[in-house]
Amino acid sequence: MDGNILVIVALFASIIVLFIFLYFVPVNLWITAQFASVRVGLLELVGMRIRKVPPSIIVNSLITSTKAGLSLTTNDLETHFLAGGNVPNVIRALISADKANINLSFKQATAIDLAGRDVFEAVQISVNPKVITTPKVAAVAADGIQLIAIARVTVRANIQQLVGGAGEDTILARVGEGIVTSIGSANSHKNVLENPDKISKLVLQRGLDAGTAFEILSIDIADVDVGTNIGAKLQIDQATADLKVAEAKAEERRAMAVAEEQEMRAKAQEARAKVIEAEAQVPQAIAEAFRNGQLGVMDYYRMQNIQADTDMRETISNSGDSSKSGGKSTKK
Structure with a gap:
């Protein structure tokens, strides 16, 4: 066992x-x-x-x-x-x-x-070269019209630049920058719509594949769409901003005018107060003159007559001005 x-x-x-x-x-x-x-x-x-x-x-x-x-x-x-x-x-x-x-x-x-x-x-x-499609790239022509472009980039790998060379993201970024520059340099968006191949030619001339791991063989514009009128929108925004600035300045001037008017009223009230105060001191001065013997009864009467004569002249003058203005209005 x-x-x-x-x-x-x-x-x-x-x-x-x-x-x-x-x-x-x-x-x-x-x-x-x-x-x-x-x-x-x-x-x-x-x-x-x-x-x-x-x-x-x-x-x-x-x-x-x-x-x-x-x-x-x-x-x-x-x-x-x-x-x-x-x-x-x-x-x-x-x-x-x-x-x-x-x-x-x-x-x-x-x-x-x-x-x-x-x-x-x-x-x-x-x-076998690879085709990379760029995202939608929006750019504005010189006439203010926005264009939205899509490009297809045909690339071939550069074996010698694969170590240390930039990748596809850099290619897409450079192509997008070239498209924006090309559209922005166009005088009118119609020129771009008529000849979209000008964009690819201008972009290819920039040598966008330098320092990358790829060699760009061709850039083809797949689609170009018309976007918004950026120029008109900017003008509207500028006009709105100018209107707000003008309204703010007008409000500032109105506030200053109101403040000046209130200040003038305060000064007028202060002047009236001083006049009333001065008029209130006149009887006291007359009484003081009587007590000191500086003013006699006849002098006081003559002063009253002069005052009455002055009031009468002012009344006659005011009535004459009123009749003249009334006559003119009646004549009209």
């Missing part, structure tokens, strides 16, 4: 050892590599396992590159994988570039891949 248990334990231990051996020594990959004429040693495969590099990715990529005529080593692929690169994608890009006669080295491909760009897609765009 004990002997059977030992046999079973030994069997399980053998199976576990076999699995561990097959894990660290992928014999099937080694056999596949040998039949594909790719020289890969078993110790290299064991080293990949220890360095936590999937041997299947390295071996299969190496087989693919060898069959495509590329001269690469397991060390090159393993180094790129450990750096965080996408090894199969780089291999596909190198094969596509080689078939399309595009000068792309393994070093360039790995640099592009590590820079965060899809190197295989870049090669495809270099072979």
Whole structure:
């Protein structure tokens, strides 16, 4: 009985050892590599396992590159994988570039891949140019009419500028800026509607692809729509603002006039008060003169006669002016 248990334990231990051996020594990959004429040693495969590099990715990529005529080593692929690169994608890009006669080295491909760009897609765009549609770009012509344009930009990837070059967003921004400048320099919006190709010609002359990862092949205006009359709207807004300013100034002048009128009334009231006060002092002065002997009764009478004569003359004068004005009104 004990002997059977030992046999079973030994069997399980053998199976576990076999699995561990097959894990660290992928014999099937080694056999596949040998039949594909790719020289890969078993110790290299064991080293990949220890360095936590999937041997299947390295071996299969190496087989693919060898069959495509590329001269690469397991060390090159393993180094790129450990750096965080996408090894199969780089291999596909190198094969596509080689078939399309595009000068792309393994070093360039790995640099592009590590820079965060899809190197295989870049090669495809270099072979088959890509069309980028810009969003609606609004611009105002010299006559004040707003135009809304949409352009389609055909670009081809520039392999040499993929590392450090600007992307699609920069291309779209520059094209939009060129469209705004072209429409803004037009004397009339009708000229733009009649010849929209002038926009693309002017934009292409600006060299918008400088410093980018793409080469602009063509810029085609897909649509041009008429927007609002910005010039008229600005004039209306300016007129409204001028009206408000004029109303504010008129209100200021009215307030100043009211303040001046109130000030004049206050001064007139003050003058009347002073006159009343002075008139109230006249009897007191006369009484004081009587007491001091400076004014006699005859003098007082003569003063009263003069006052009465003066009042009579003023009454006659006022009645004469009234009759003249009445006569004129009657004559009319």
